[in-house]
Amino acid sequence: MLGLDFVLDSTNGKLVSGRKQGGFSGVSTDSRSISSGEIFFALKGDNYDGHLYVDEALKKGAAGAVIEEGALPRSDGELLIRVPSTLKALGDLASAWRKSFPELKLAAITGSNGKTTTKEMAWSIVSRRFKTLKNTGNFNNLIGLPLTLFRLDESYSAAVVELGMNDFGEIKRLAEIALPDTGAITNIGRAHLEKLGGIEGVARAKGELVEGFSGERVLVVNSDDPRIIEIAGKTECRKITYGIKAGEADVTACGISQDGFSGINFRMTVMGEAFPVRINCIGMHNVMNALCASGIALSFGCGKAEIAEGLGGFTLPHMRLEVMESPAGFRVINDSYNANPDSMRSAVNELMGLKGKGRAIAVVGDMLELGEMSESEHFGLGQYLSESGVDCVIACGSFGRTVLEGAGGRANCLYAGSHEEAARAVKQIAGPGDLVLVKGSRGMRMEEITKRLV
Numbered sequence: 001m002l003g004l005d006f007v008l009d010s011t012n013g014k015l016v017s018g019r020k021q022g023g024f025s026g027v028s029t030d031s032r033s034i035s036s037g038e039i040f041f042a043l044k045g046d047n048y049d050g051h052l053y054v055d056e057a058l059k060k061g062a063a064g065a066v067i068e069e070g071a072l073p074r075s076d077g078e079l080l081i082r083v084p085s086t087l088k089a090l091g092d093l094a095s096a097w098r099k100s101f102p103e104l105k106l107a108a109i110t111g112s113n114g115k116t117t118t119k120e121m122a123w124s125i126v127s128r129r130f131k132t133l134k135n136t137g138n139f140n141n142l143i144g145l146p147l148t149l150f151r152l153d154e155s156y157s158a159a160v161v162e163l164g165m166n167d168f169g170e171i172k173r174l175a176e177i178a179l180p181d182t183g184a185i186t187n188i189g190r191a192h193l194e195k196l197g198g199i200e201g202v203a204r205a206k207g208e209l210v211e212g213f214s215g216e217r218v219l220v221v222n223s224d225d226p227r228i229i230e231i232a233g234k235t236e237c238r239k240i241t242y243g244i245k246a247g248e249a250d251v252t253a254c255g256i257s258q259d260g261f262s263g264i265n266f267r268m269t270v271m272g273e274a275f276p277v278r279i280n281c282i283g284m285h286n287v288m289n290a291l292c293a294s295g296i297a298l299s300f301g302c303g304k305a306e307i308a309e310g311l312g313g314f315t316l317p318h319m320r321l322e323v324m325e326s327p328a329g330f331r332v333i334n335d336s337y338n339a340n341p342d343s344m345r346s347a348v349n350e351l352m353g354l355k356g357k358g359r360a361i362a363v364v365g366d367m368l369e370l371g372e373m374s375e376s377e378h379f380g381l382g383q384y385l386s387e388s389g390v391d392c393v394i395a396c397g398s399f400g401r402t403v404l405e406g407a408g409g410r411a412n413c414l415y416a417g418s419h420e421e422a423a424r425a426v427k428q429i430a431g432p433g434d435l436v437l438v439k440g441s442r443g444m445r446m447e448e449i450t451k452r453l454v
Contacts, residue, residue: 001025002097004064007039008081010096011089013066018079024063027150029090029143036061039081041090043143044068050086066090087142094146095177101152105130106159107296108178110171110209111186112202113343114289115140116317118186119162121279121293125310126300130157140164145174158300165205166192166369172208182299183209184220184292188227189342194371203227213237220295222288223249240298242291251291251298253277258284261323261331261354268307270294275304281316282323282333282354285346319447321350324454329432330358332453335439336446339367341377344439345384351437352388358433359391363422363449365440366397375402382406394425397444419445423452 003023008015025037031053034040040057042050042065054065064079068086083089098106107122109115123134133156135148140162148161163174175183188203196202210219213235221232221239223246232239242251256266263280266287279290294307302310316322319337326332333354335347344367351360362385370377378399383406385393392412395403396419404413412429416422426449430436436453440446 002027002039002093004079006096007066007093010093011066011081011083012092013081013083013089016080016082018064018077022063022079027090027093027147028057028062029147031057031060031062034060034062037063039063040065041086042067042071043086043090054080090146091142091173091177094149095179097152098149098177098179101154101156104152104156104159105182105300106161106178106180107182107184107299108161108163108175108180108209109184109186109292109296110163110165110206111184112189112191112206112340113346114186114285114292115162115164116337117286117320118184118289118292118296119160120317121290121311121314122160122296124314125293125297125302125307126158126160128306128310129302130300131155132157133159133161135161138164142170142173142177145177149178160296163209167195168201168205169208171205172211175209175212180209180217182218182220182296183213184296185209185222185228185231186289186292187222187225187342189340190370190373190377191340191342192369193373193377194369197371199227203231207231207234210235210237218299220292220299222292224288238299240295242288242295244288244291249291251295253287253291256284256287258282258353268294268304270298270304270307273304275308277308277311279311279314281314281321283316283321283346283350284353286316286321321347324450326430326436326454328427328430330430330434330436332450333435333437333439334447334450334454335437336365336444336450337442339365339439339441339444341367341370341381344381347437347439348385348388348390351390351435355435356433358435359430360389361392361394361426361430361434361436362390363394363416363426363436363438363446364396364400364403365444365446366399368441368443374399378402379406382408386410392429394422396422396440396446396449419448419452422449426453 024039028034223243241249243249322334382403
């Protein structure tokens with residue numbers, strides 16, 4: 001229950017109509033799904049204005065609404081709170097709610113690749129010891145993170161959340177809201193270049209997570225990434241290091257072997273103690289994600305038994321290196337949740353490493369948010385596909401022909417103008433024993449191709 005005074009104090013809001021006491025059962029930003037007793041935040045975006053739906057929310061049982069200055073208050077006595085910015089007020093209220101659980105341990109994860117998988121792995125480990133909150137789906141932004149934190153109650157002892165961004169300042173604000181005890185940056189890669197300008201900009205934006213870290217707060221450091229080492233060097237806090245190349249890391253792995261399509265086995269060493277670990281998924285980069293998740297778990301006080309058990313019980317989130325069988329006898333690696341230049345290359349490596357005696361077929365869509373680097377990065381992807389030995393490349397999207405130009409005719413190359421056309425081409429080419437990779441940025445909806453194949 002959120003008391004009215006708590007909401008007013010946390011948001012610096014002004015009560016402009018309605019009762020002067022009481023409380024709210026929860027928070028909502030969507031009038032379509034609001035529940036009775038919740039408070040409705042009228043958010044404004046480029047293509048929507050929640051103020052248009054205040055009446056609808058109140059008629060459905062909302063106990064009040066938060067509106068921005070300039071919006072006309074209703075005259076029927078409904079509870080309305082006015083603030084300068086409803087988005088900032090939402091975050092401020094969530095931060096105040098998080099502060100009301102001082103004993104809660106919270107870890108925040110960001111990075112160019114692997115943050116969702118790492119979050120799920122960390123949750124799987126930490127939840128062996130504590131009741132642990134996590135964010136789901138795309139609830140990792142300035143709206144989703146606050147809504148996640150409002151789910152906190154006295155039953156939770158821990159939380160593991162991922163933080164997403166595409167511009168400077170967003171991670172800093174998310175960290176202000178979440179107030180993490182532990183922070184982790186999985187890696188620094190070529191993502192969101194359109195607004196961040198280059199990989200140094202990516203490092204600066206991701207580094208916002210730990211700008212205020214000091215004392216007993218913990219930074220989990222990827223010792224194999226020099227840009228993260230540089231970020232860590234600027235913080236005065238406790239550090240837990242992990243890596244494969246970095247032999248002296250606190251958490252490391254050796255003896256890594258892929259068990260076909262069913263999993264990966266390796267020996268993990270934590271603070272000098274070695275023990276066997278298995279993760280039931282493909283993707284050699286997921287070993288690094290497992291090490292990062294284990295470092296987070298260590299900061300929460302988990303031991304090696306919980307780490308091994310938690311990683312063993314982990315399953316990959318939907319549309320991330322998801323192996324599926326087609327009726328025609330070929331396998332599909334559905335990695336269609338998102339894409340950037342680094343994750344594309346990693347997925348191609350998995351395709352080539354697992355193809356066996358069959359053919360490797362890559363169905364690739366546009367990598368978005370690359371700005372002026374779009375042309376060169378898509379051309380480079382084509383070159384990488386060709387040099388990797390992919391047997392067939394089917395390219396979709398605005399930069400599909402650029403990918404094929406980069407491939408230079410050294411692989412069997414086809415351009416598909418739609419999801420239907422791409423799926424039809426795969427069905428004509430692929431046969432029993434072949435392996436098909438489907439990958440592209442979220443906006444490309446490449447999973448529509450996968451649906452038509454399996």
